[in-house]
Amino acid sequence: MPELPEVETVRRGLSQLVVGYRINAVQELHPRVRKSSSLSPISAIEGARITGVNRRGKYLWFELDRPQVLAAHLGMSGQFLFQLKDRPPAKHVRALFQISKGPLKKELVFNDQRTFGWLSVEELDDGAPTSVAGIGLDPFDPLFGKNVTVKNYARRHLKIKTALLSQGIMSGVGNIYADEALWRAKVHPEVLTSDLSVKKIELVIDSAIAVMGEAILQGGTSFDDLYIDVNGESGFFEQSLAAYGQTDRPCPRCGSLIKRIVVGGRSSHYCPRCQRTR
Numbered sequence: 597m598p599e600l601p602e603v604e605t606v607r608r609g610l611s612q613l614v615v616g617y618r619i620n621a622v623q624e625l626h627p628r629v630r631k632s633s634s635l636s637p638i639s640a641i642e643g644a645r646i647t648g649v650n651r652r653g654k655y656l657w658f659e660l661d662r663p664q665v666l667a668a669h670l671g672m673s674g675q676f677l678f679q680l681k682d683r684p685p686a687k688h689v690r691a692l693f694q695i696s697k698g699p700l701k702k703e704l705v706f707n708d709q710r711t712f713g714w715l716s717v718e719e720l721d722d723g724a725p726t727s728v729a730g731i732g733l734d735p736f737d738p739l740f741g742k743n744v745t746v747k748n749y750a751r752r753h754l755k756i757k758t759a760l761l762s763q764g765i766m767s768g769v770g771n772i773y774a775d776e777a778l779w780r781a782k783v784h785p786e787v788l789t790s791d792l793s794v795k796k797i798e799l800v801i802d803s804a805i806a807v808m809g810e811a812i813l814q815g816g817t818s819f820d821d822l823y824i825d826v827n828g829e830s831g832f833f834e835q836s837l838a839a840y841g842q843t844d845r846p847c848p849r850c851g852s853l854i855k856r857i858v859v860g861g862r863s864s865h866y867c868p869r870c871q872r873t874r
């Protein structure tokens with residue numbers, strides 16, 4: 597499932613390849629591709645020019661030369677790809693965009709095997725689409741405040757793994773980077789946020805920023821083969837994973853075998869020696 601580094605990789609690719617292009621035609625090819633709360637069919641943005649591609653957490657949005665934006669969530673397996681003659685056609689196309697800039701024409705597809713992704717025409721509310729209103733700032737947002745985020749975690753009584761996955765306090769972290777951040781910070785996934793010191797919560801946030809920053813540089817993690825960037829390329833960060841998906845493999849720090857437990861319904865990987873409950 598794409599998390600912040602994967603969505604950021606897609607955003608960067610789209611920024612380079614679609615900004616300045618006009619949307620000439622949109623086809624919705626699956627009944628679930630449009631979010632039910634969308635203000636209109638996606639074809640309502642025909643004629644608009646794309647002026648930017650923005651992101652908060654795992655949400656993307658295309659800024660247009662009009663008040664509405666096209667918001668998008670990749671869900672489990674959403675991909676933005678260009679149909680190219682020298683590439684096999686995408687197999688699960690849910691929406692198709694004909695875009696052009698002067699004589700340049702492109703066909704952008706939203707491909708989504710598992711159909712949990714969506715597109716939505718929305719208004720901006722305080723700088724973000726309405727779907728994104730309840731989502732916390734992600735730690736790469738210039739307005740992100742670390743001190744207030746630490747306080748918001750500390751006043752909750754949630755297991756730290758669950759707190760990291762809830763997108764309301766800080767967004768962008770999913771199962772992979774939560775496990776990696778906790779491994780780096782040497783924090784057990786089941787410790788309650790209210791039992792962690794301010795320093796330790798800061799360390800978890802700093803670790804999340806560091807591991808996601810490194811993953812962005814490697815184009816993200818393609819652990820389940822469903823994530824690819826706009827050029828059809830996989831990310832390389834799975835080679836750097838220390839804990840996630842490493843059950844029974846040695847911890848890169850101490851050599852103990854990585855364990856898998858379920859926390860809040862999500863599989864969690866940790867080192868029993870480096871990450872203790874006390």
Ligand SMILES: [Zn+2]
Pocket residue numbers: 847848849850851852867868869870871
């Ligand atoms: Zn260890």
